[in-house]
Amino acid sequence: MKDTGTDIPTYDDMLAAHERIKPYIHRTPVLTSSYFNELTGAELFFKCENFQKAGAFKVRGATNAVFGLSDEMAAKGVATHSSGNHALSLSYAAGRRGIPCHVVMPRTAPQAKKDAVQGYGGQITECEPSTSSREEVFARVHAETGADFVHPYNDPRVIAGQGTCSRELMEQVDGLDAVIAPIGGGGMVSGTCLTLSTLAPGVKIYAAEPEQADDAYRSFKAGHIIADDAPVTVADGLKVPLKENTWHFVSNFVTDIFTASEDEIVEAMKLTWKRMKIVMEASCAVPLATILKNPETFRGKRVGVIITGGNVDLDTLPWIK
Amino acid sequence: MKDTGTDIPTYDDMLAAHERIKPYIHRTPVLTSSYFNELTGAELFFKCENFQKAGAFKVRGATNAVFGLSDEMAAKGVATHSSGNHALSLSYAAGRRGIPCHVVMPRTAPQAKKDAVQGYGGQITECEPSTSSREEVFARVHAETGADFVHPYNDPRVIAGQGTCSRELMEQVDGLDAVIAPIGGGGMVSGTCLTLSTLAPGVKIYAAEPEQADDAYRSFKAGHIIADDAPVTVADGLKVPLKENTWHFVSNFVTDIFTASEDEIVEAMKLTWKRMKIVMEASCAVPLATILKNPETFRGKRVGVIITGGNVDLDTLPWIK
Numbered sequence: 001m002k003d004t005g006t007d008i009p010t011y012d013d014m015l016a017a018h019e020r021i022k023p024y025i026h027r028t029p030v031l032t033s034s035y036f037n038e039l040t041g042a043e044l045f046f047k048c049e050n051f052q053k054a055g056a057f058k059v060r061g062a063t064n065a066v067f068g069l070s071d072e073m074a075a076k077g078v079a080t081h082s083s084g085n086h087a088l089s090l091s092y093a094a095g096r097r098g099i100p101c102h103v104v105m106p107r108t109a110p111q112a113k114k115d116a117v118q119g120y121g122g123q124i125t126e127c128e129p130s131t132s133s134r135e136e137v138f139a140r141v142h143a144e145t146g147a148d149f150v151h152p153y154n155d156p157r158v159i160a161g162q163g164t165c166s167r168e169l170m171e172q173v174d175g176l177d178a179v180i181a182p183i184g185g186g187g188m189v190s191g192t193c194l195t196l197s198t199l200a201p202g203v204k205i206y207a208a209e210p211e212q213a214d215d216a217y218r219s220f221k222a223g224h225i226i227a228d229d230a231p232v233t234v235a236d237g238l239k240v241p242l243k244e245n246t247w248h249f250v251s252n253f254v255t256d257i258f259t260a261s262e263d264e265i266v267e268a269m270k271l272t273w274k275r276m277k278i279v280m281e282a283s284c285a286v287p288l289a290t291i292l293k294n295p296e297t298f299r300g301k302r303v304g305v306i307i308t309g310g311n312v313d314l315d316t317l318p319w320i321k
Numbered sequence: 322m323k324d325t326g327t328d329i330p331t332y333d334d335m336l337a338a339h340e341r342i343k344p345y346i347h348r349t350p351v352l353t354s355s356y357f358n359e360l361t362g363a364e365l366f367f368k369c370e371n372f373q374k375a376g377a378f379k380v381r382g383a384t385n386a387v388f389g390l391s392d393e394m395a396a397k398g399v400a401t402h403s404s405g406n407h408a409l410s411l412s413y414a415a416g417r418r419g420i421p422c423h424v425v426m427p428r429t430a431p432q433a434k435k436d437a438v439q440g441y442g443g444q445i446t447e448c449e450p451s452t453s454s455r456e457e458v459f460a461r462v463h464a465e466t467g468a469d470f471v472h473p474y475n476d477p478r479v480i481a482g483q484g485t486c487s488r489e490l491m492e493q494v495d496g497l498d499a500v501i502a503p504i505g506g507g508g509m510v511s512g513t514c515l516t517l518s519t520l521a522p523g524v525k526i527y528a529a530e531p532e533q534a535d536d537a538y539r540s541f542k543a544g545h546i547i548a549d550d551a552p553v554t555v556a557d558g559l560k561v562p563l564k565e566n567t568w569h570f571v572s573n574f575v576t577d578i579f580t581a582s583e584d585e586i587v588e589a590m591k592l593t594w595k596r597m598k599i600v601m602e603a604s605c606a607v608p609l610a611t612i613l614k615n616p617e618t619f620r621g622k623r624v625g626v627i628i629t630g631g632n633v634d635l636d637t638l639p640w641i642k
Contacts, residue, residue, distance in 0.1 A: 277600040277631035310598035
């Protein structure tokens with residue numbers, strides 16, 4: 001098993017990741033909306049990872065980890081704990097390589113995500129919806145299988161993979177002033193920092209977080225990691241805390257972190273479905289919600305907005321009670 | 322007012338329409354789905370008019386009609402009756418030209434569509450949800466305003482405009498064997514026939530219709546127009562009957578018409594949202610539902626599928642009771 005302690009991936013790791021994963025991922029489209037440009041006074045460029053393979057950006061990092069394994073290591077398979085999309089993504093990537101994938105998942109995760117993990121061939125062990133329970137159950141599964149642990153976000157292979165998203169974005173859109181992405185564990189934001197700090201150091205990086213799971217915001221203001229055990233938010237992909245490797249990037253390269261309330265997130269989510277005709281998760285609406293809430297920061301700017309995933313349980317939409 | 326009796330638009334009318342409307346419409350993307358290709362055994366190319374301006378293909382025909390008017394005729398504005406998307410589209414086009422738009426609309430139309438018509442500046446007069454009531458109320462509004470009548474689908478300017486969609490599709494995808502589109506009044510199907518019968522006469526054209534509003538299917542089999550007065554279907558854009566000009570194209574150029582049940586339509590709709598991450602109307606799911614039902618016709622073929630619109634009332638999704 002690879003030691004994922006405090007390994008910080010490099011720009012070259014990101015470039016190598018991009019070559020490695022290209023056969024297995026989509027170069028996702030960038031959409032614009034005249035409606036949202038008028039509403040915000042900014043020029044927004046939505047990088048649509050909801051159209052990505054397995055329905056989320058997380059396939060980038062997972063695929064990089066899976067296809068970087070030696071044949072000997074790969075034979076034992078991979079394992080992870082995840083609130084959803086990393087589980088799908090690792091299952092997808094393992095399936096493409098033809099190796100086993102063991103997933104520890106909260107029993108409260110959306111049924112659509114559980115079905116999809118199993119659809120890709122992933123094997124699920126359920127835990128309670130708290131960080132402590134997840135880590136305890138995972139330790140047991142990991143010991144039993146000997147599979148390679150691919151952490152959902154703290155793994156340098158995963159961060160390098162996520163960094164390929166903003167590399168594509170910079171190729172697709174000229175003259176961006178800023179990029180904003182949702183932050184949970186910080187994998188996407190760290191990948192964005194990894195890539196932009198070398199490729200486009202003038203581009204500001206913002207993170208957006210639910211008020212009800214604002215550990216990254218509080219960590220950022222305090223200057224050290226603060227973790228919550230079991231936050232409750234509609235943005236179910238954003239409940240997990242920062243770890244050492246993602247904290248490195250967040251603390252060094254992020255300009256600011258903004259938060260939004262549950263109502264603001266749901267409203268931005270529904271408005272995006274309505275006007276842009278795309279299915280995306282509540283997590284992806286947090287950046288737009290914070291842009292609407294902090295217009296002075298974004299007005300007149302060209303802003304990349306990462307739409308992180310589209311794996312929604314269509315039977316339980318948050319605006320339909 | 323232009324006589325829209327039995328004027329059949331030509332291929333050159335379609336080319337002229339494309340030049341006229343290009344500044345006001347999107348060249349919409351074509352999406353593919355490895356999931357649906359595996360499921361159907363066909364290669365499907367989804368032409369996504371749900372991402373079109375005003376949220377539907379109907380903006381093509383409406384914009385062609387509005388911008389083809391002389392200044393003198395335009396001054397009195399335009400008027401129409403519509404179950405929804407043509408109303409939005411004509412309001413959008415009239416707004417871009419800065420002229421009035423009068424809309425007669427069933428009181429049962431989705432609230433989202435009424436709001437959007439008014440959002441674009443259209444003025445709504447409500448009627449009962451039947452063809453007879455719609456025509457009666459419209460005659461009054463038309464007489465009072467003197468506005469130019471732009472029929473939702475029987476108008477040759479509208480058919481020529483809708484034909485620009487399959488022109489784009491043929492530029493975007495090589496070697497199509499067939500194109501399939503939903504059929505209500507037949508505007509999109511007629512435009513498709515208009516374009517392909519000259520540009521690619523070897524490409525088969527199929528139409529897809531709800532079983533519960535299968536007047537086009539029955540007309541096609543009978544060899545003459547059969548109209549229903551008030552059919553009930555979740556595919557609310559497909560309730561209207563064929564008229565002379567669309568019957569001309571359907572009867573001469575369509576290879577076959579397939580139907581699907583309400584359950585099949587809703588299932589295909591939800592599955593498309595889930596797997597392709599796009600918001601589209603129930604009407605757009607009818608083609609996919611019929612492809613799934615008639616696999617022998619489509620297996621091994623390269624098939625263009627027109628996703629006609631994305632103006633959904635997100636508060637009342639048909640799979641959530």
